Amino acid sequence: MTANASASTPSAAHGAPPFRVAAIQTVSGVSPEANVARADALIAQAAKGGAELVLLPEYFCMMGLREGDKVAIRERDGDGPIQSFLADAARRHRIWLVGGTLPLWCEDEARVYNTSLAYDPRGERVARYDKIHLFGFTRGSESYDESRTILAGQTPVSFEAPCGRVAMSVCYDLRFPELYRQLAAGGSTSLILMPAAFTYTTGQAHWEILLRARAIENQCYVLAAAQGGKHENGRRTWGHSMLIDPWGEVMAVLPEGEGVVSGLIDPARLDEVRQNLPALRHRVL
Template sequence: MKTFLLLKQCKHQLIRHFSEAMSKQRIAVCQMTSVADKAANLECVSQLISNAAKEDVKMVFFPEACDYICDNNQDTLKFAEPIVGGSTVDSYRQLAVKHNVWLSMGGLHEQIKEDPNRIFNTHIIINNTGDIVQQYRKRLHFDKQIPERNVRLKEIDLCSPGRHIVAPVDSPVGKIGMAICYDMRCPELSTALTVLRAQLLTFPSAFTQATSKAHWHNILRARAIENQCYVIAAAQVGTHNTKRRSYGHALCVDPWGRVLADCGEETGYRVAELDLAQLDDVRRNMPVFSHRRNAVHSLYALSLRTESLEPAGAGAPVPPPKPPGPSRQFGHLQIPDTCVFYTSDLTYAFVNIRCVTPGHVLVAPWRCAERNEDLTDEEARDFYATIRLVQKLMEKVHNTESCTMTIQDGPDAGQTVKHIHCHIMPRKKGDFIQNDLIYLELTKHDQFQSSHPAKPPRSFQEMEAEAASLRESLLTLDTNSGFRNLNLP
């Protein structure tokens, strides 16, 4: 019996030690001085990866502009490359495979094929098999001009802003929330990524000297503490050219705000150990996010992208043209404001271009959440409350007592627009020979294809007229049965 208990104790100890080992992973945060020589910069990146990989790290983090830094806009544009198929990124992918590590390459100058006079500032993550698993285009651009001091630092002169935040990336070191440099001054972005279950926040940077001395450590520690995440900020350092100098001090900060690694003011890297079990302890012992008042601290205005950007290949479907006038984002499509008949704080309802039954309308969240599970609790409550209200409206307008309501949650369920939405279809007795044939009709229904033999698309004029009529009907709808106040567009 004693032997059995000892064996059982050893087993539990082994399981605990194994779990602790699995929760800890080593990363390297790098610091370099990029110049207007892409080959020299690539050699520096290669050497840093080679050296860091020997220290058993799972992932290596590089700063903004690790590809190059020029002293004029003409060269900056000339040196830019596409992410997919560009020789610089191809070299990074080969290095990831060669050294069996994941790479965070922050703030590359991405060529925009459609506009040769502009670029994206793009952060990419490459896995250890050389795949680009995600791309994030910088949303917030540094914009500073002091004429009396001959200071002009305006990223917007060259860079087009990204349109989305991206869902956290699963990696061997945890779920990574992607950002770039100046994005750290937008705390809502970091909080949104944490709400989406990020465990690490990354800010590859090229911070200027004056602002860094005052704010660099403070901002990064604040983002770590308030979001209870690891923060990793690879950095540029030293003199790049006669016009530009960077602060350095690439950091790794833990969820309690402690600095685990600081590269100082020299090129090189530091290794830090991330402990996701410790992160869980911090969140459990101080459950800040369970205390959030979501009705007050809403993040619905941030647009989320979950999939990696992919270039359109030969034969790819051409997206429909953007409608004239103001519109709202619906997946990869645009819904004209004139076709929207109801909005709440987080949700909107709009008429359909091709109806399975008369009065077939759709309800979607403002934010481009793809799946039901992607909705925050606040969004889910608002989404389903709006569905109830719109059902009540459509039954009144079409003089029915029934509706079919369906959500096609995922591609295998028939979802063709990657933005969760509910079809609301008023029903009357005998409208289908067999009641469930409506689902067969819905599977054939693709509201944004150019043609359908049974259901041709309606004109915008017809849709606008229906939306206007529904807005009028909403004003007389009895909302005393638990429905919120109306908010007409």
């Protein structure tokens, strides 16, 4: 069953027109083919609703039974069925599409890069970001160590879209504000992307707080696409995909289950917040 949450439409003002974005929430299982088919349907739903940029969640293509399962489906850069699907979907719907994450080949045979790829409406790839910060958490019976199966990226990445400069990041990156400060240097970032698969435990405690903090301190929109529910592998993710405005207000949210969250990136709102409180210009360090 799918759900849809949409933010109210702000009035257009001076500058570029408002730009509709959408975050897709999934509860991915162990079958890549089934997950891709479900993502395809949700992308179509978002595009039908007018979305011009669509973001998929982390691991949209598979939440395996074991951490190492992602290694078995890893693709070479620029070649593979998941990458072909993303390019084709962007082209078919004439949207900017950011493919959450998928596993790409790295030099270590036991690991992968956890990679987010961005495509333009022609289906051309415009950016690749390899997740830099790797999640580690242990409490009671819960234990995660992404470094066992993932090789960390090294380079912050952003790209230009009609809504302005878009900063890429993934899940655990959210806890490291210095990454976003680097990406937002000069006040050029309009939108931060956050595909994620936050655990229920850490999401309940910190997800919304951290998302709103990143929006407030960088005075930009944040679009977060999450995994949200109980997965075949027994893991439970927090969900709460959302769009947040530059003042830190939650414009739309989907707590749990599959669905689409959408809203408008309004350049006039960005200008208003930055003019009223020019914190980015007041930076010293």
